[in-house]
Amino acid sequence: MPSPERTQHPTKRPPTVPAFVLGELRRLIAVGELVPGQPLRQEDLAERLGVSRVPVLEAHNTLESEGMSCTSRITATG
16 A cells, blocks of 8 residues: 655744844833833843843844834943
């Protein structure tokens, strides 16, 4: 008896780490877990998402170029 043909389903590739982080940050913004003006630290986001700081920085740069985020540095003078 011939073997039944296998139906090949396209496999969905997992996103790259930067794509995952970007998607998660967009989701967190959309659901209100990240709000305008909220200070964010790369280290905290990286730990929360279980990734290194580099993909967080890349995702932030993308969001910044889209106008969804901005970088603000506060310096103190003594």
